Amino acid sequence: MPSRLQPLPRKFFERHPRIVARQLLGKVLVRRLPDGTLLSGRLVETEAYLGREGNDPAAHAYGGQTQRNAVLFGPPGHAYVYFTYGMHYCMNISCQPEGRAGCVLLRAVQPLEGVDIMAANRGMKLAADASPSRLRLIAAGPGRLCQALCIVRELDNGKDLTQIKSDLFVTDDGYKVPRVIVTPRVGITRAVDLPLRFAIAGNRFVSGKLLG
DNA sequence: CAACCGATCACCT
């Protein structure tokens, strides 16, 4: 029961985004809805974005602090949720000590609890015998992940994910990641070659093609 | 299947 477990502590997120992105693989993202319903999924794909000192032109923090990206410059372990392409949210977690703006983008989860509700949030009707390829469409990709878990900028941006009472957090259920694949990041036009995308090798719930 | 395109808007220059 991931829900009973503790949120990962702030120290977990205080490290370099590359380390945090790697270490988040296999952890469980938990969302508690207002009515108490639990939605959760195992993180199978993440991307690191570096702070200013990392000289990462693909990162939102690259141009310095603005109103939009202010959360990234705050303490680690907070949600940075932004709206893009006119219709999608993306969720990141701030990393590194306050003042340094690294973060990790959550790109995909393998649905665990509340699968039917997450599918419904995505406008899908799931048959009882839904195939893996269909289950994949629930949360493979940062926009899908947010839609499935009801993550929106208006309510979730800036939320502290390390509080025991938080309705959005990451926890460790003891799962061991068998093998990790590292690739360049997806959907960016600058720093396209940096190997900062991490995924669980062979996992079907990763966005794009099956890796490893 | 890969490639392309349209949707649609917050944000920054």
Next chain:
DNA sequence: GGTGATCGGTTGC
């Protein structure tokens, strides 16, 4: 006024 850390439908090989 241009540009996206995207998605899903359509087109065409």
